Amino acid sequence: METRRNSTTVVGFTLLPSELIHYIIIRLALPDIFNLKSVNKFITSVISDQDFTRDYNHQIKSSTWLFVYKKRWHRDPVVVHGYTRSSERWFKVVIGDILKPVTPPGEDLYFLTASGNFFLFALNCSREVISVNFMTRVVKKIPHSPLGPRGTSSWRRSGIKLLAGPFDSGQFRFLFAEMVDHNPTLFEYDSRTNKWKTTIARENVVNQSCINGKDENRTLLSASNGARRSVVISVDNVTNEPMVVRPVFSGVLEDGELAVGFSWGSVINRLHVYGDGHMMIVRSGPESVEDANRGIRVVKGVELWGLSPSGRQWAIISKVQNELIDEFKKPYAVMMGCLEKREGTIRAILMSNFDGVWDIIWLSFDFEKSIWAWIPIPEFKMDGSNMAGVTFSSGLTMT
Structure with missing residues (x-):
């Protein structure tokens, strides 16, 4: 009976005007669109149309995905879980079979970052980095930096930053910054040449403006x-020339230790999360003496906080209202975070663990x-799992 009802629903859906069908499907998350391709030949023809692909890829540029990689044992299949606000559920991006040719048995993988259809993993045992294109199923080892x-x-x-190339290019750039012999240094890998480029960032000696809130260049x-x-290294996306800025924080520092990116609640009351020239300060504390002891x-x-126009100072931008904090605050023992800025919006994830249960806060x-x-994010079951990577990414494209 249920199958007949579903068939009737599909037939009724295909009787709608083609423009309306196009409008409905193009607003779905890509995994849902793929599932529709097996439902009906007419729907498959709509999804396979070049105009649909072009329109979908164009509008998906402004969407945001949250990807989380969790694992229990080394032998577990590699599955990245993804969530986007156009859907109300988590999706599984299964890439274990794609990784097999380049991943030795028992290898310990860590999910570094993602951009477009590209996922970047670090291999802890062999100390290598691999890229995976989920759509083309192409996986490759990146040469050692x-x-x-x-x-x-x-x-x-x-x-670090992963920058996917234009649609259909199959190309990407991977950038990371390090201090080498006290010199801020930019390392850039280009998949087109399969080579690395190393550049020592020049100092901002003329107090040049290095950041603009409306400038994505x-x-x-x-x-x-x-x-x-x-x-901080500021890279001009047109010339690829890096410039170094050294912002100073003049805000109030409480007594106690500072955690950058990851904190243990037993000793840390202030967590700093950095990304894209911004800093989020998470201030925490015990609710009672008993909590403090535990x-x-x-x-x-x-x-x-963000960079001042010259890059010389960290400047306060905004504080989250106490009423909003009351909506999501929960007890935790461990917390980590990631942050990105894209198209005029800061997105931040705080992942906390309490008694083995993970909680995700998206601000x-x-x-x-x-x-x-x-x-608010749908429940994401991670009980007993290790958190092995979390990142934001632009939308998955159809090509």
Whole structure:
């Protein structure tokens, strides 16, 4: 009976005007579109049409995906879980079979980052990096950088950037920043040449403006971060020339340790999360003496800071309202985060763990409207799993 009802629904759907069908399908997440291709020949023809592919790829550029890689054991299949706000559920991106030819048995994988259809993984045992194109199912090893083989702990999320090329190009650039002999240095891999380029960033000696809130023509990578001083490399996306800026933090520092990117609640009351030339400060603390003794914290404040026009200072941008914090604050023992800026919006993820249960907080800040938002996320079961990578990415495309 259920099959007959579903068939009737499909037939009724195909009787709608083709423009309306196009309008409905193009707003679905890509995994849902793929599932539709097996339902009906007419729907398959709509999805396979070149105009549909072009329109979908064009509008998907403004969408955002959250990808999380969790694992229990080395032998578990490699599955990246993805969520986008155009759907109300998590999707599984199964890439284990694609990785088999280049992944030795028992290898320990860590999910570095993603952009478009490309996923980047670090292999902890062999100390290599591999790229995966989910759509074309092409996987390749990236040559060792000039710094040589690197384990997963060497990659700092705020210091790396994966930039997918135009649609149909099958190309990407991978950039990361490091301090080498006290010199802020940019390393760039180009998949077109399969080679690395190393450039020492020039100092911003003329107080040149290196950042504009409405300018997307620069890539900002953190080379190092301390309690008071940071080193950021600003890369001109037209000339590819890197410039170094050294912002100083003049805000209030409480007593205690500073955590960058990852914190243990038992000793850390302030977590700094960096990304794309911005810094989010998460201030936490125990709710009671008992919680303090057990190493339990809750989020009590979130601040967003950005670079001043010259890059010499960290400047406060906004604070999350206490009423909004009350919506998502939960006890935690461990917390980590990632942050990105794209198209005038800051997006940040805070992943916390309490008694083995992971919780995900998605925050966004609209620069034009100066408004914070908390994005509720469907339940994501990670009990007993290890968190092995989280990142934001632009939308998956059909080509």
